[in-house]
Amino acid sequence: MRTAQLTIDPAFAIGPADRRLFGSFVEHMGRCVYGGIYEPGHPEADALGLRRDVLELTRELGVSVVRYPGGNFVSGYRWEDGVGPVGDRPRRLDLAWKTVETNAFGLHEFMTWADEAGVEPMMAVNLGTRGVQEALDLLEYSNHPGGTHLSDQRRKNGAEDPFGVRLWCLGNELDGPWQVGHKTADEYGRLAAEAARAMKMIDPSISLVACGSSNRRMPTFASWEATVLEHTYEHVDYISAHTYYDPSDGDRASLLASAVDMDNFITEVVATADHVAAKQRHRRKLKISFDEWNVWYEARLQADLDRRGWVEAPALIEDDFTAVDAVVVGDLLITLLRHADRVGVAAQAQLANVIAPIRTRNGGPAWRQSIFHPFALTARYARGTVLRTEPVSPRYETKKYGDVPVLDTVAVHDEETGELTVFAVNRGDTDLELQLDLRGVSGLSGQSHLTLAAGDDPSATNTEAEPDKVTPRELNTPTLDAGRCSVRLPAVSWNVLRFGNRP
Numbered sequence: 001m002r003t004a005q006l007t008i009d010p011a012f013a014i015g016p017a018d019r020r021l022f023g024s025f026v027e028h029m030g031r032c033v034y035g036g037i038y039e040p041g042h043p044e045a046d047a048l049g050l051r052r053d054v055l056e057l058t059r060e061l062g063v064s065v066v067r068y069p070g071g072n073f074v075s076g077y078r079w080e081d082g083v084g085p086v087g088d089r090p091r092r093l094d095l096a097w098k099t100v101e102t103n104a105f106g107l108h109e110f111m112t113w114a115d116e117a118g119v120e121p122m123m124a125v126n127l128g129t130r131g132v133q134e135a136l137d138l139l140e141y142s143n144h145p146g147g148t149h150l151s152d153q154r155r156k157n158g159a160e161d162p163f164g165v166r167l168w169c170l171g172n173e174l175d176g177p178w179q180v181g182h183k184t185a186d187e188y189g190r191l192a193a194e195a196a197r198a199m200k201m202i203d204p205s206i207s208l209v210a211c212g213s214s215n216r217r218m219p220t221f222a223s224w225e226a227t228v229l230e231h232t233y234e235h236v237d238y239i240s241a242h243t244y245y246d247p248s249d250g251d252r253a254s255l256l257a258s259a260v261d262m263d264n265f266i267t268e269v270v271a272t273a274d275h276v277a278a279k280q281r282h283r284r285k286l287k288i289s290f291d292e293w294n295v296w297y298e299a300r301l302q303a304d305l306d307r308r309g310w311v312e313a314p315a316l317i318e319d320d321f322t323a324v325d326a327v328v329v330g331d332l333l334i335t336l337l338r339h340a341d342r343v344g345v346a347a348q349a350q351l352a353n354v355i356a357p358i359r360t361r362n363g364g365p366a367w368r369q370s371i372f373h374p375f376a377l378t379a380r381y382a383r384g385t386v387l388r389t390e391p392v393s394p395r396y397e398t399k400k401y402g403d404v405p406v407l408d409t410v411a412v413h414d415e416e417t418g419e420l421t422v423f424a425v426n427r428g429d430t431d432l433e434l435q436l437d438l439r440g441v442s443g444l445s446g447q448s449h450l451t452l453a454a455g456d457d458p459s460a461t462n463t464e465a466e467p468d469k470v471t472p473r474e475l476n477t478p479t480l481d482a483g484r485c486s487v488r489l490p491a492v493s494w495n496v497l498r499f500g501n502r503p
């Protein structure tokens with residue numbers, strides 16, 4: 001068996017594991033809203049139409065913050081369409097997903113859902129087809145206590161108290177030519193700066209996210225961030241990053257190394273933001289809002305869009321995630337944690353049905369996809385301070401990312417409970433012996449070793465008929481001897497190793 005070594009010391013702190021790293025995303029796209037979180041008439045639906053089974057799974061997933069209502073959808077959205085009596089709401093064409101939007105679900109329904117799910121709302125404003133005024137109107141409607149036309153309208157519509165939304169995205173992916181209202185970096189930067197400045201006049205306590213690139217492969221990547229931040233740095237709190245990894249080409253070795261790409265992406269956005277900060281003499285460091293990330297069989301999207309006309313809530317990009325995809329998702333979470341000092345918010349895209357950890361059938365059950373598990377367990381156990389790890393690992397060759405380590409790790413130390421959790425991915429096709437040195441943390445004993453191993457059945461998926469085919473299982477509890485132990489990481493696996501003060 002190949003071996004790798006890892007020494008952990010609480011002195012090497014990166015920063016707190018912010019709960020906002022465990023965000024998700026609800027877009028008016030496909031069946032994420034309609035038939036996902038909301039389905040009036042479903043046996044599990046409450047009086048408002050919110051599916052209780054999906055709410056329960058959302059809580060189990062440990063989601064902290066949810067971005068809404070898009071995505072590409074937001075760039076053509078009129079938020080006013082989704083408030084007031086449902087019967088009076090207009091039906092509209094949604095150009096982003098070639099869909100008819102009924103507006104039965106809107107701002108108030110989302111806020112009620114967020115409240116029930118126990119998540120923080122993160123709203124996006126439309127800077128595609130709309131501008132500063134509409135962003136201000138939505139903010140005033142949402143956050144102003146009362147005594148103005150818009151805030152009183154909110155009260156009339158049933159929400160006496162302001163929604164108090166703290167996190168706001170200034171548009172979505174406006175660097176992308178597919179985006180309705182696509183802009184150059186200068187056009188967007190100017191608009192975002194003006195919207196940001198005015199929004200903070202209404203509510204200075206909000207945090208704002210400027211749009212970064214749609215992905216690292218965009219031809220304008222890095223120069224887009226630089227130009228946008230030259231306009232907006234002083235007015236915003238975050239720059240966004242989005243990335244999806246597509247398994248469709250069958251290059252599993254590269255797919256398993258996707259986190260290497262995400263890591264480089266984060267480093268480059270940080271460098272670009274710091275460059276602008278240096279140029280403009282800002283002392284405040286900007287953080288990243290990694291508000292769309294996931295595995296996505298993107299090659300299938302066009303077929304979904306091609307085979308229909310204008311319809312309501314069609315099934316769109318309902319990918320069935322494999323055991324290998326779950327290992328990749330676990331590794332992407334490791335990467336986000338490793339950058340906890342500069343990534344302040346993250347949202348997996350999306351929550352239900354649309355490339356999602358939660359799947360549903362209209363009128364039928366809801367179930368956990370394979371990728372549900374690494375998210376839920378990381379959200380549960382990554383509490384405390386993230387520690388830097390420098391594993392010594394064998395390496396392997398990939399087509400997309402060159403020579404990469406087989407092992408990827410991060411550790412989180414909870415000073416209050418004394419617990420130490422190590423998240424580890426073995427990207428290799430054979431088992432790996434991990435030799436751990438934990439002498440830097442006194443009084444620890446092994447508590448558990450959970451693994452999600454894809455080696456035996458890499459293409460296994462969870463389906464309605466077999467919802468628990470891919471689940472984590474317990475391996476032998478690690479036994480520490482004078483602060484050291486060895487554990488076996490199965491081939492192609494994501495692992496959680498827990499240590500505590502309990503004997």
Ligand code: AHR
Nearest residue numbers: 027071072073172173349
């Ligand atoms: O999450 C699906 C889509 O991917 C989003 O609408 C868009 O922002 C991104 O390109």
